[in-house]
Amino acid sequence: MKSHAEALPTQEMLINMGPQHPSTHGVLRVILRTDGEVVVNARPDVGYLHRALEKIGERVTYAQYMPFTDRLDYLASMNCNAAWAWTVEKLAGIEVPERAEYIRVIVCELNRIASHLIAFGSFTADMGAFTPFLYAIRERERINDLFEEVCGNRLTYNYVRIGGVSADLPEGLLDKTTEFLDYFEPKIPEYNNLISYNKIFVHRLANVAVISPEEAVAYGLTGPNLRGSGVPFDLRKDEPYSVYPKLEFDVCVGTGERGTVGDCFDRYMVRINEMKESVKILRQAIAQIPDGPVQAKVPRVFKPAAGEVYFRAENPRGETGIYLISDGTVNPYRLKIRAPSFVTMNIFEKITKGLMISDIVAVIGSFDIILPEIDR
């Protein structure tokens, strides 16, 4: 007599999640080995969007590379633009006018809100609630309108320049930004009432894919994913650049308020809270912004002295580090970009073992990865 297991053998199933899948936030492919609904192993396969952005950097001049940074993290182009500018300025030792720095911080923080809104919206949509996504888009649309006035573009801004910004802010833009902040700030509690503390939502996320602080540091997580594990590390505070030292804000960390510190819910809440902090920063920056020029003198044929530099900026998705070697010519000798989403994917395989297929979606959403940044 055969035992039950012998008569009806079960086997693991190999499923391709992506590269075309609604919840992989782009062309991420996850190779799932599942035992029914339970994931035995989930291996991310990246590279479908590789455009050789680093190699291109060796072929174009420093200024010409600016539009390529738009395509690095298209939901936070301003931050990528600014990171590139800060890197090159650090390399060449360019002094940037203060007004330009304030403008950069304003657009960066606005972009951070826009990026976190998309993270919030698409994450809730992944969890099956489609309405918050539309609300997030509604708010982001107003930020896009502001950016359109600033630089004419709505997605790939190409606004920041080496040594400043391409143009001063248009008349009345700061008032419009304040107007937007007044409109936006009460929306955050609304989101929390609508979805964040919804029982089903909390049950889906609390205690799922917990990353301990030690693990988070060991795997090089940065940004909201690191802070979600309770590590208060924020480059704007810990390695200040630009005019951030003059601005007051708190570093949001995961508190495990509905489960364990470092679960999906914490990573989600960090982003919600960071939107509030960005609003705070924006209000101060608008109050403090001085008059003056917005562009430093940079030679038309820009040849920084030979040398190398590493600069890292706190972008919405984490630490965007740019390592740049100059050999004294008009083109960079070598350009290496440390993309936070790419580094984050390292821990993916480890923490998804034993979860269910639905949780994979939650993990991808809580990491808030973006594919052009992973593949560059």
Place this chain on the structure above:
Amino acid sequence: MESLATSLVQAVPALSAVPLWSLTLLFTVAVAAVVLTFALTYAGLATYVERKVAGDIQARIGPNRVGPVGLLQFLADGIKLILKEDIIPAKADRFLFALAPYLVFIGSFAAFVVIPFGVGLIASDLNIGIYYVMAVTSLVVVGVLLAGWSSNNKWALLGGMRACAQIVSYEVPVGMALLPAVLIAGSLSLQDIVRSQGGLLGIFGWNLFHNPFTFFSFFLYYVAALAETNRTPFDIPEAESELVAGYHVEYTGIRFAFFFLAEYGDMFVVSALATACFLGGWHIPFLSAAALSPLWGNLLSLGVFLGKTLFLVFVMMWIRWTLPRLRVDQLMRMSWKYLVPMTFFNLLGVSVWLLAFHGRGIPQLIASMLGR
């Protein structure tokens, strides 16, 4: 149907030459056509309403291009779906793949036969009405599982397995939650169940207010029924963001439309059951439908019944666009650990109540106390 045919022969003696069975057949076909037309029109309009409701909730407009305020959108969609290429994947099991949508469709629309739309408006007043509904809607499971299996797609298979587990699990609480109404009416016929809720201003006769247990039963039924129709927050078999589209991921054109229509048909059926079993069915508040002329009685009662049912359908849409989705294990836990024991407890409570108070509900008890 045969009784209708007999009465027609009595009314028009000239027809006595025609064999009775052909008249019966004619009536059957006519009634089936009426029910199917109603069901399809309803399903089409429901897709339009769903999109409008979703638009309203999500701060956007929704369909507004085809016809006045977009009302004809569903016709345009229907034509588009009919004209689409009918793709059957190369490695699919062709026969089962083609069969599955019809099983799902039949399963959900066959239930329309026993729904009591009005005083005399019922296609067939089966004496096992509720039992019949539970039985034919179970056909949906077979269709869904076949669709998932025959597509030869792993996502579809997962969706089919999930749907199967879910519908089978939730059939238990659905049936258990409906039983109190059966106990009170003493009959499985839906028409009898509705009749048992008359009197007392037409509202307090509802089973909903009969006693605390039936009150709970209604909500338990509604939650379980929501899960049985695979709607959010229980839409894990389709789970767009996880399983792409679940069991109907490989379906195109009119076959896909059948799944879609079946979903809306299902929504109507479970809402109609809730109306008939708990919300007084077609009883017109403050009026006795039987006392009115047949035409007005039927029309008014039809309006009341549809009003209540469509409101419940609307609530389902409202829930769908508000809540996120449960995980599959949470869904199972909810059914077996919470809903099933609670419905059992309710059933026990109703039985004890009926024994203790000789079948009278709270409103009747109050009425008799005031009368004394």
